[in-house]
Each structure stands twice: as structure tokens, then as C-alpha cells.
Amino acid sequence: MNFEGLFWALQVMAGLGLLIAAIAAVRFKNLVSAVIAMAVFSLILSLEFYILQAPDVAIAEAGVGACLTTAMYLLAIKKTTDEEVIE
């Protein structure tokens, strides 16, 4: 196996993983599960930036997506309800 084939296979796998994680984050009814799916989305997006030879953007995405977004969404959910309310 050469390196170019691995590169393209990684691109396709990262794209499919992004799609699956985004659909899961939209479709989950429990809000904590949706936040966990968004953390997975941020992880795969960081891996995608990493594959595309941009490690500084990947570090920024790791800081914002893994730490800040998850913590702030969970602090907000802790003060409200954790099930999706349909009007």
C-alpha cells in the first residue's frame, strides 16, 4: 500500500464520519447525547484539518470544539432541561 492511496482513503473516511456525526447530532432527542455527537463531529473535523496539513488550525479546532463548546453546552443544559421540548 502506498501513501497516496492511504491519503485518499482517509479523506473519504473522514468525510463519511463527518456526515454520520452531523446527522446524529441533529437527530438525537436527548440533548446530552447531541452534545456528545457534536464533540465527535469536532474530533473528526480536527482530524480532517490534520490530514490537510494544517496543524495550527487543528489545534485551534481542538481547543474550541473539544473543550469550550462541550463545557458551555453542558453548563447551559445543567441549568435547563435535558430533553428536547416540542411546542
Added chain:
Amino acid sequence: MTIDGMFMWAMILLLFSATLTLIRLLAGPTIPDRAVALDSMTTTTAGAMVAYGVITRQAVFIDVALVYAVLSYIATLYIARYLVKKRVGIACECEGEGT
């Protein structure tokens, strides 16, 4: 088999196990299942990032895996604090009520 081929197969196996934990995360019935699956997937992907940095021989790529491993710990910590606050997964409610 060369050293690069070995690291390449190691990275492929790590990403395959990350895919398996992604399936566990999508199908997990409870929230602690999904939290543990997220932690496992982050650790496995950080290992795959280190293997990719070894393959491409760029030392700056190791820093991304370091930063992600440290910050995902904080995310897992917040999820665990939320689960403790909501008393999710506690089998018996009769102990520790008066504290």
C-alpha cells in the same frame, strides 16, 4: 515490510477501532455508554494522529495529538460532572441521601 508500512497498518487498525467505538456511540442506549465511547474514540484517534506524524516525518504533528488528548480530558470531566449532578446510573437511591 518497512517501518513506514508498519506504522501505516498501525494507523489503519487504530482508525478501524475508532470506527467501532463510533458505532457504539451511535447505538448506545444510555448516556454513560456514549461518554465512555467518546473518551475511547478520542484516545484512539490521538494515537492515529501520532502514527500519521511518524509516517510523514513532521514533528509539529505530534503537538496536535498532545493538545487534543489534554483537552478531551476536560470535556469528559464536564460530562462526568453532569452525570454525577443528575445522578445518572446510580443503582440504589437509598444510600447517601442525607449527606
